[in-house]
Amino acid sequence: MNIIVADYSGFCFGVKNAVSTVYKTTNDKGGRIYTYGPIIHNSTVVNELEQKGIIALPSIEDLKENDTVIIRSHGVSKEVIGTLRDKKVDIVDATCPYVEYIHKKVEEYYNKNYQIIIVGDPAHPEVHGINGWCDNSAVIVNSEEEINNLPKYPKICVVSQTTMNSDKWALMVPLILKISKEIIVFNTICTATEQRQKSAEEIAKKSDSLIVLGGYNSSNTKKLVEICKKYCDKTYHIETINEMDVEKIKNVKTLGITAGASTPDWIIKEAIDKMSDLTNINEENNEQNIMDEY
Ligand code: F3S
Known part of the structure; x- marks a missing residue:
């Protein structure tokens, strides 16, 4: 054979960084340490971390002052960051820089009154996080059919989930061009x-x-x-x-x-x-x- x-x-660069951030935080800090959701989608690694006492945060309500919360590479919404700050917990941010870039673009164009369109899976935590940088006002589409059913918008800003299938993205973007006269597209599928x-x-x-x-x-x-x-x-x-x-x-x-x-x-x-x-x-x-x- x-x-x-x-x-x-x-492991990609963002996941490697998130996982090593967890191990480093465990070595450097005492007290209760949580990850905001499972640090990666891999049960072997998650189980290993659980044995070291690092678990995914069950609920924000469970947090106490001076707990530590590690944000995984998927990132979170602006609102979640605000809530964690209000709880006075120590935030260790391991959001992947590629995801952080999308947050910035979405916030910038939302503030300029563009309709944000996210091409990706509406159930994925990365997409939830991105939507949270435009006040959860984004239209999320995951198929050509969904785009064809959209109304027209005066101005559109399009981003993709970082793990989007690039062939699917290439088919979907031209369809979006038909629903607005002013469109800015960021191909945010990561390298x-x-x-x-x-x-x-x-x-x-x-x-x-x-x-x-x-x-x-x-x-x-x-x-x-x-x-x-x-x-x-x-x-x-x-x-x-x-x-x-x-x-x-x-x-x-x-x-x-x-x-x-x-x-x-x-x-x-x-x-x-x-x-x-x-x-x-x-x-x-x-x-x-x-x-x-x-
Ligand atoms: Fe990995 Fe960051 Fe890309 S987590 S898949 S390098 S967006």
């Missing part, structure tokens, strides 16, 4: 997302079967799965290699491996090692069978 690993896979999507596509085209490692709730991982399935129907989304039924892939010629932006390197390495071991065992068995024939 030939194993190919995507050039860009696993890390584009790189991961591109290299997933590249290996999917060469693979007979493909493993995508990443949290089941991870938006960027789900998009990688979507892209890979287009080119390789035997694509499997798993969180760790231990979940894989190796019977399904042990005889494939070329196996691709990629991982979402919230998958730690050790999970990728574990998958590569396990599949390489399986290849060696298969080769040894084949050799043994040949020897037996003689």
Whole structure:
């Protein structure tokens, strides 16, 4: 079996920063430390942090003065920041700079009376956060059909969720051009997302079967799965290699491996090692069978 690993896979810069911020905060500070939501969409990492006593904040009401709250890479709304300040907690902000850029643009153009349109998943926390920088007035669209149903607006400012599928974005933006005369578009799909999507596509085209490692709730991982399935129907989304039924892939010629932006390197390495071991065992068995024939 030939194993190919995507050039860009696993932890992106923003997630790496958020996770190391959590570990650093744990070492530097005492008292109660919470993350505002699970720090990343990866239950293995979240469980490990829980064992160290760092949990996702159950409710803002539970906070006491001098507690510490770490804001994850997805960012939060302006209102949440205000509430945390009112509670006099220590805020450690690990919002990804790419997301922070979107907050600034949305706030700026909202103040200039532009209708904000966010292209992305309305249920995703990053999108909730972005909407909170224009007083929750954004129109959120996630399909071409939703855009076609929009009314006309005098002025529009368009941004995308950072993990948006770039092919889908390219199809949706021209449709938005029809609903206003004055439009400003910020392509805010982040470079890390584009790189991961591109290299997933590249290996999917060469693979007979493909493993995508990443949290089941991870938006960027789900998009990688979507892209890979287009080119390789035997694509499997798993969180760790231990979940894989190796019977399904042990005889494939070329196996691709990629991982979402919230998958730690050790999970990728574990998958590569396990599949390489399986290849060696298969080769040894084949050799043994040949020897037996003689
Ligand atoms: Fe930031 Fe992009 Fe990662 S927005 S958190 S670098 S996927």
